[in-house]
Amino acid sequence: MFFKKILFSFLILLFSTSCCPKIWTITQESSIKIPIDSLTEATSDKSYEAYLQPVKLKVDSQMNVVIGQAAETMTSHGPESLLSNLSADIYRQAASEILSEKVDIAVVNLGGLRTVIPAGNITVGKVFELMPFENELVVLWLKGDKLYDLLQYFAGMGGEGVSGLRMEIQNGKAVNITVNDKALDKEKLYSIATNDYLAGGNDKMVQLAQYEKRVNTGVKIRTILLDYIKGETKKGNKIQSKLDGRIKID
Numbered sequence: 205m206f207f208k209k210i211l212f213s214f215l216i217l218l219f220s221t222s223c224c225p226k227i228w229t230i231t232q233e234s235s236i237k238i239p240i241d242s243l244t245e246a247t248s249d250k251s252y253e254a255y256l257q258p259v260k261l262k263v264d265s266q267m268n269v270v271i272g273q274a275a276e277t278m279t280s281h282g283p284e285s286l287l288s289n290l291s292a293d294i295y296r297q298a299a300s301e302i303l304s305e306k307v308d309i310a311v312v313n314l315g316g317l318r319t320v321i322p323a324g325n326i327t328v329g330k331v332f333e334l335m336p337f338e339n340e341l342v343v344l345w346l347k348g349d350k351l352y353d354l355l356q357y358f359a360g361m362g363g364e365g366v367s368g369l370r371m372e373i374q375n376g377k378a379v380n381i382t383v384n385d386k387a388l389d390k391e392k393l394y395s396i397a398t399n400d401y402l403a404g405g406n407d408k409m410v411q412l413a414q415y416e417k418r419v420n421t422g423v424k425i426r427t428i429l430l431d432y433i434k435g436e437t438k439k440g441n442k443i444q445s446k447l448d449g450r451i452k453i454d
Contacts, residue, residue, distance in 0.1 A: 283363025312365030
């Protein structure tokens, strides 16, 4: 009898603890950046390197192909930059061609442009560095009041990549906003070319997710960049951009 009581108590304890799983919480976190350089090369797995070598050679043969020439070095620092202006213009041009109608605006997040395009040769690999993600081109139709709110966010951030509009930033606010040389109309519906990541309201661009209509083109951003560069090269043109005052800070 005594043994049965002990066994019964043990089973009660076992079931009571098993029904209450532990909840783990993070109390501290840290990270370090490990560069891949000559120091890490010394400890690399040579046999695995040899195994990967044929794959590397094949990838390099495709990534090292020169597809164009950059007239000058292009970076993506705000409020507007050579690289963000070029990218946004390419978005808008590609979207207009796909839809067979003029798209009003393009929006590019500066943080999504992941490298600098140096003056000189542009390779396929450099475009993959610039756009390493599998994002696709999307066209949204957004009401003017939502666009106004979005541009106020851009002003607070000190600028973003845009095409088809002009604005000034005064005391952290967007003022004198024009779209295709006309004052922003809060009641009008504007078409906006962007990528599917931003179209989901990410990077705090929540207004983009409040669209009236959306068209997914199914075309990767990387593809439109590659096609543009190849097309300009075929015409005998170098890839270039300009700062035209589309976003000014007073």
